[in-house]
Amino acid sequence: MEMTTAAAVEKQGYKLTKLGWIPEEWDVRKLDDVAEIHNHLRFPLSETVRKGMQGPYPYYGPTKAQDYLDHFRVEGKYVLIGEDGDHFLKFQTHPMTLLVDGQYNVNNHAHLIKGTESCETEWVYWFFNSRDLTNDITRQGAGRYKLTKDALKRLLLVVPPVAEQRAIINILNGLKIQEKVILALVKAKSTYKSGLMQQLLTGQLRFPEFQGQPWHEQRISSLITESRIPGSNGKAAKKLTVKLYGKGVLAKNERQIGSVNTKYYARKAGQFIYSKLDFLNGAFGLIPEELDGYESTLDLPTFDISPEVDASLLLAYFSREEFYARFADIAAGGRKAVRIGPEELLKKKILLPSLPEQQRIAAVLNACDQEIELLQAQLRQWQQQKKGLMQQLLTGQLRVPNSL
Incomplete structure (x- = not known):
């Protein structure tokens, strides 16, 4: 059903409410009128206490299971919605509700909500799942937000007839299953690529045409050379950043202007570029064409790559945890404080095949990456479509014929 104007909506049997236009037979109610809050079931426990109570039953916070305990206090289906935290500000990208069922426990940072005869528990879950609650929360110090029980009771929600609620819930659950299927495909393909990469980069798996050809140990300094082309300063530079675990190189989005006294290159x-601070977290990448001419400090050292080595293969080699974890023993102060300088990287030796075999390996791994990127693009497209369909279903702009 296409609705372009308020008048058009009204003619089709809709009414204007505090939550916008909804079907005439739907209502807008306070949560306290159509659902029950069961916070008496919460089980606040410190991490220290939980260590002595390990078991099979989940211990939920507002967004996920935080631990597993040896007994349970809650049984059945409930909606969890956060009581405090900064996740309320992430409603566009993170779910605001968690649907739990079975036998489990809930900490004191989440409200427990159960539906009634007039409002399904899962309807509450879906209605508030992506809802902006920022107008209903209070500030509790720097970066701390709270949705009080009284504020929770006053939350407004659209309530269709139960039959229509159930029909919409079935559709939304189906969309969620489809999303999980695509996510599982992405995970499976990524796992396959990791295993294949390990075998190819260690010579455990060889292509027939290269069988019997030796690999040679080479010092990394013979493969890459640090680049220090003078650039501008922290105020003028277009800056780069490197994501963790080989996830790529991006333009840095800074909220504050840098200093004119900071030297950039x-x-x-x-x-090839990496982060000294996050070396042990796999912060490696190749600078893409669109970021040519961008700059970084020496905290993100950058290197020209020899034509005698395949750049994609070298990145894959460096991005393996088996490689970068070898550097953990040279730094003091724990992983988060470790800085790995170019001199430490360049003096290491690695075992590599001939350039033709490198290129063959790189082609296979790049093909895997392309398949993963295609699946991830499908996932993003599906999530966008799901979000739009959710909005239409939860507001009655799109009706489910068999439920009317």
């Missing part, structure tokens, strides 16, 4: 497309 120009970087070129195709160069």
